[in-house]
Amino acid sequence: MNSASGMRQIVDHLVALGHRRLVYLNGPRTSWSNKERRRGLRLATQQHGVELIELGPFPAALRGRPSGVDWPWRPKPTAIIAYNDIMALGVLPGCVTEGSRCRRT
Secondary structure: OOHHHHHHHHHHHHHHOOOOEEEEEOOOOOOHHHHHHHHHHHHHHHHHOOEEEEEOOOOOOOOOOOOOOOOOOOOOOOEEEEOOHHHHHHHHHHHHHHOOOOOOO
16 A cells, blocks of 8 residues: 555645645554655645645544544635545535535545
């Protein structure tokens, strides 16, 4: 698994769609895959000259909603990238309550 390369591809795609302010919801602090994802994100956002805002770390478990994902909208991102699908599922209800125009890409 090449997590860093995958995140670079995600940033390339988001930038091509016009996103310029990305929020990343970090996974567990000790997770190897989270470290690699952050490395890829940081390289890609620097190369593209877009802003990366990192929040967390958060546990990669869903208990109603992952801790802290009620507030990734405060920095007014154009896109939110989650550590994994479980976190992404926790963010989606907030899209409705925030009135945001969330779109999965």
